[in-house]
Amino acid sequence: MEKKTLWQFGTREVVYSAIGAALYGVFSWATNFLALPAAGNISLRPAVAIPMFFGIAFGPWVGFLSGFVGNMLGDFLSGYGFWWAWDLGNGLMGLIPGLIAGSITSFKDGKSILLAEVFVIIGALIGMLVPSLLEIPLSGIDINTALIGYFLPAGLSNTINGLILVPILMVAYDAVAARSGR
16 A cells, blocks of 8 residues: 555545545435434435545545535435535545544554544544534524434434444455555
């Protein structure tokens, strides 16, 4: 695995960001009909693992753009409109796990997977807390609705999806990279 600067953003990262955003947008659209019991348009999205993984594999900018643009695309395809606070939160879900991109030496090593899991938890919780709290001034909701109606279902479901699916993506990516000689 090649060593790179954590915040590097060149042509390669632009391409990975576009791929991550397209995958996240289409796969989130595919499950947006699976509404969670919540105050708003909170849905079950296993696809949240995509920006998390893309951040870990390709850096925080790629993770952020995969989540931010991918959420915009998924919401657009679902007819939800533009919700910048939730796009930001989804971007943070990719950026925060991406902070360990320079520390990962193997995608199948137990220590690397455990580190990724810790950052997936942090990313999912911060990524959903920020827009949930922003709904207070943006939508006029109260703190209980923000925390119980938005943050709890979104944060918990995204954490569980990330904890299960990101290690699977890491091991699969490692196998593909090993076969291609990377």
